[in-house]
Amino acid sequence: MGRTVLIVDDHPSFRASARMLLECEGFEVVGEAEDGAGALLAVQRLAPQVVLLDVQLPDIDGFEVAARLTANGDSPAIVLTSSRDVNDLGPLREREGVRGFIPKSELSGAALEALL
Amino acid sequence: MTSLRRALWALAAAGFVFGLAVVALIVTSDTPEYPAAWAAGGLAVGWSFIGVGLFAWGRRPDNRVGMLMTATGFAWLVAGCGLSDLPLVFTLGQGVGTLFFAVAVHLLLAFPSGQLESRADRCIVTGAYIVTAVAGLALWLFSDPRSLGCDDCPDNVLLVYDNETLVNAISTVINLIGAALITGVVVVLIRRWRRATPSQRRFLVPVYAAGIAVGIMLIATVALQVGGLDDPVLEAAWIAAMVPLGLVPYVFLGTLIRARMIQSRAVSELVARLSGTPRPGELRDALASALGDESLELAYWVPEQDRFVDAQGRPVELPEQGTGRAVTKVRREGSYVAAIVHDPVLDEQHGHVEAVCSAASLALENERLEAELRAKVEELRESRQRMLRVGLEERRRLERDLHDGAQQRLVSMALSMRLARARLRDQPEAAERLLDGASEELDAALDELRELARGIHPAVLSDRGLDTALEALAHRTPLPVDLESTPGRRLPEAVELAAYFVVSEALTNVVKYADATHATVNVASENGRVVVQVADDGVGGADPERGTGLRGLADRLAVLEGRLEIDSPPGRGTTVTARIPCG
Known part of the structure; x- marks a missing residue:
């Protein structure tokens, strides 16, 4: 099996498409979360290797979720995603564990693999 | 002549006759040492209070000061009866004569408004009436003037049982309560002075002057009672104490007249000062x-x-x-x-x-x-x-709607297309399903974009006017909507737009929250304004503070000086009414 992935996004349609796309390209999607708090719990419970994390979430934003996940040191690889352009998000905080950013419309297994 | 005026003249006549009667009683009496001085002083004080009091009463019937001043005069004359040597008149005068002090305290504390303003004032005045009337009478049930050292005094007709110890006990109680009340008056007056503004102080000066005069009289009376009713020196002192007391009503009158003079001078100064162009402030x-x-x-x-x-x-x-x-x-x-x-x-x-x-x-x-x-x-x-x-x-809101709606659908469509492309050769059926899904997403995205565009500005409104736009809106709403009345003519663009959005937002809320079976829409143009009303038969209980939709509408209307009213009793439907001025 390929790497385990957790998808964090508040739009069900994106989660469904991303799951299909990634599974098709050899990743194992072990869970989905629709907000930041859910993401933190799911990471603890499922210990995925990769977290595909939407920047804009209804409760705490993706940057904050990434910061909390990487604060422990032993965190999964985090890849940020958004339907906005990367230039609209301001400087991405470079942190250990945050591997990079993929625009939602350009998401593919290959793009994800390239960042890991 | 009004009935008040008649009553005042009757009181004046009564005061005049009463005064003369008291003089006659005193002059013919054996009790006082100096009957002429008693009579003259007593008459001057009594008539002054009654005369000035009736004058003030006539000028300001709504202010009790005049009435209280008149009452003080009459109480004083009653007290004068205590100098008579007719037993009944003597007893009456001595028994209730001290009531004068209660009425005087009432007058002092009520000047200049005529009202007792505070609870403390009311307590003091009530206490004074009780002590002077009730306790005074009680005292006279047990005291024989002769055993108190007044050999010339006539009989006490109220005397039930002569008991010096009881009299002393009652006197002590009365004196203690009296001292407490006097302290109360002093405290109240000092407090009042401290709080008073300069213009209020103008009215307090005569109150203090009168207070001192009444105080002197009180001391003289107590001294006379303690020292014996027939001590000539104390009697002379008592007579002298009548002089300041007699001046009290004139001081009050002077204050009122002076205030009036100051007032008319102030008005003429004001007119002179305002004859130029006044500076700001x-x-x-x-x-x-x-x-x-x-x-x-x-x-x-x-x-x-x-x-x-x-x-x-x-x-x-x-x-x-x-x-x-x-x-x-x-x-x-x-x-x-x-x-x-x-x-x-x-x-x-x-x-x-x-x-x-x-x-x-x-x-x-x-x-x-x-x-x-x-x-x-x-x-x-x-x-x-x-x-x-x-x-x-x-x-x-627009950015949010675009982001959450059409943009997400397009993203998911892009992903489906990519997936479909990857499977096109190996799994053409799966690719077909993916393309079908993508096509549905595309339709949904188009719908959402259309809806959004209508939200920015409904094209049908500018092209074909409010009536048609409302028909389209009613038709689109997934609920029976009766469009009962529409203006039937074009209105200013901003007004049409506001009216349209009121109906649109209200119908959206009906569908989302009201659980209604149908809604009615009325838009009427009357008296230079447009009244938009949307009513439903749903659950009611809408709270305008809850959603941002209604608040946004209210703001949008406020820009046009319009108003939004929401009537939504629980269980009895909701009616949203907007009134928009329309020049």
């Missing part, structure tokens, strides 16, 4: 000095906004009654001009505030016009800011 200062109230504030009436504003045009709340400030509203030619917020004591100076107001009404009207202009500028500034805020909020 000068009118307030001129009124403050004319009324002797530095704390005075002015507020100007703005009829269009239906409220009072300050000189800068900012809205002001006028103080309620009982907040320690009084309000006098100034009218000119039947409509409000201004409100003067002032010290309530000015209301006691009968007609003075009104006289000053009418002298200043033209100047006030001029300042009102300026304040009204400023208020309008202020209102404009506020509505411009509101408009800006509404605009910003709408743009934010």
Whole structure:
């Protein structure tokens, strides 16, 4: 099996498409979360290797979720995603564990693999 | 002649006759050492109080000061009866004569308003009446004047049982209560002076003078009772104490006359001061000095906004009654001009505030016009800011809607397309399903974009007018909507747009929250304004503070000086009414 992935996004349609796309390209999607708090719990419970994390979430934003996940040191690889352009998000905080950013419309297994 | 006037003349006649009767009683009596001095002094004091009291009563029937002063005079004459040597008259005068002090204290504490303002005042006055009337009579049930050292005194007709110990005990109680009441009066008067404004102090001077005079009389009376009713020196002192007391009513009268003179001078000074063009703020200062109230504030009436504003045009709340400030509203030619917020004591100076107001009404009207202009500028500034805020909020909402709606659908479509492309050769059926899904997403995205575009500006409204746009709206709503009336003609674009959005937002809410079976829409143009009404038969209980939709509508309407009302009793449906001015 390929790497385990957790998808964090508040739009069900994106989660469904991303799951299909990634599974098709050899990743194992072990869970989905629709907000930041859910993401933190799911990471603890499922210990995925990769977290595909939407920047804009209804409760705490993706940057904050990434910061909390990487604060422990032993965190999964985090890849940020958004339907906005990367230039609209301001400087991405470079942190250990945050591997990079993929625009939602350009998401593919290959793009994800390239960042890991 | 009014009935009041007749009653006052009758009282004057009664006072006159009573006074003469008391003189006759005293002069023919063996009891006093100096009957002539007693009679003359007693008559002067009694008639002064009654005369001045009736005069003040006639001038200001609504103010109790005149009545109290008259009552003080009569009580004094009753006390004078105590010098008679006729047993019944003597007993009556001695028994209830001390009531004079209670009425005098009442007068002191009630001047100049005629009302006892505080609880402490009321307690003291009630206490004084009880001690002087009830306890005084009780005392006379047990005291024989002869055993108290007055050999010339006639019999006490009330005497039930002569007991010196009991009399001493009752006297001690009365004296203790009396001392407590006097202390109370002193404390109240000192407190009042401390709190008083300069114009209030003008009225307190005679109160203090009178208080001292009554105090001297009280000391003389107590001394006479303690020292023996027939000690010539104490009797002479008592007679001398009548002089300041007799002056009291004239001091009161003088204060009222002086206040009136000061008032008329103030009005003429004000007129002179306002004859030029007053500088900003000068009118307030001129009124403050004319009324002797530095704390005075002015507020100007703005009829269009239906409220009072300050000189800068900012809205002001006028103080309620009982907040320690009084309000006098100034009218000119039947409509409000201004409100003067002032010290309530000015209301006691009968007609003075009104006289000053009418002298200043033209100047006030001029300042009102300026304040009204400023208020309008202020209102404009506020509505411009509101408009800006509404605009910003709408743009934010638009961005959010685009992001959450069409953009997400397009993203998921892009992903499906990529997936389909990858499977095109190996799994053409799966690719087909993916393309079908993508196509559905595309349709949904188009729908959402259309809806959004309509939300930004409904094209049908500008092309074909409100009537058609409302029909389209009613048709699109997934609920039976009766379009009962529409204006039937084109209205200004901004008004049409606002009316359209009211109906649109209200119908959206009906569908989302009301659980209704149908809704009715009425849009009527009447008396230069458009009234939009959307009613449903749903669950009611809508809270305008809850959603941002209704608040946004209210703001949008406020820009057009329109108003939004929501009537939504629980269980009885919701009616949203918007009134939009339409020139």
